[in-house]
Amino acid sequence: MKYIHSKNTLLTVLTVVFVWLTLSTFSQEALFPIEEKGKFGYINRSGKVVIAPQYEFAELFSEGLAVVKLGGKKGFIDNTGKMIIQPVYERTTNFSEGLASGKKDGKWSFFDKTGKTVFDDLKCDYAYKFSGGMARLQVGIKIGFIDKSSNMVIRPEYDGAYDFAEGVARVKKGDKWGYIDKTGKVVIDFQFDDCFDFSEGLANVRKGDETTGKWGYIDKTGKMVIDFQFDRAWTFSDGFALFRVGDFKKGKFGYIDKTGKIVIEPIYTGADHFKEGLACVSTSIDTKNPQWQYIDKTGKMVIPKSFDFLSSFKNGLAKAKFSDLKTGYNFGYIDKSGTCVWPR
Secondary structure (H helix, E strand, C coil), rough: HHHHHHHHHHHHHHHHHHHEEEHHHHCCCCCCEECCCCCEEECCCCCEEEEEEEEEEEECCCCCCCEEEECCEEECCCCCCEEEEEEEEEEEECCCCCCCEEEEECCCEEEEECCCEEEEEEEECEEEEECCHHHHHHHECCEEECCCCCCCEEEEEEEEEECCCCCEEEEEEEEEEECCCCCCCEEEEEEEEEEECCCCCEEEEEECCCCCCEEEEECCCCCCCEEEEHHHHHHEEEEEEEECCCCCCCCCCEECCCCEEEEEEEEEEEEECCCCCCCEECCCCCCCCCCEEEECCCCCEEEEEECCECCCECCCCEECCCCCCCCCCCCCCEEEEECCCECC
């Protein structure tokens, strides 16, 4: 009897765990914004409409909530379509690290996922989302950073600044860029004419002007890992970075790995980052009206169908525009086989 009791208990526990996992998976199901007859709603990954088009605008979900617009104001819904935070904001950020910022009656505040104000009446012109426990505040034409207790940890002294990424933030003083840590200490001197956030341990930086300058990559100590050599270079994503040889109008795009080795030759007239193992590229001579396809990380064309517009894959789907798109729609969604899942 003891053995049978233990077995039944085990079965009960396994059943509860299965149900919990099923419900968790459902509650966290990826949803994608759609537009139909001027109204926005959401579909799931299979293309089923799960929140009927009813909003003036809708954004991607972030941390379980999505920004939607009704009556000219912005609020937040959950993935059932329930309005969790009423549309009372003129401007908002998405939720990040449990908080979002919003502008109401000309004043910025931060609030939690219940809509409860955490701190308000911020003396700023714009409050950005939290990243790495810090949020940018724009005060006039200068930018500083606050922590989650609303303390101004890094006073607004920078002419340009971006969110903390991998523990550091890129900031600008005068006409040069460098990097600071969360105490405001300069960890990589102001020496670059342009630079981007660290991604996968490296940051793309430029010395020289936009026309004749060259791009390379540094690590977090400021050491040059990939020498200045590219006419344009972008951040690493999925282990590869996009680069361009030649100018903006006639240059060709390819991909490098973290050693700087060219892994996909620069043969494309247009290209985007790798996401979820795929990247959209173009070989169109007419760069004003390019046609796009998808390649994998070997450079193989895996979705050969031509698209008028493509975006990176996210949660298994990509937004696209194509010639046989259903009449009346501005865009659709495709899966990784190139099949249109919405609209049908």
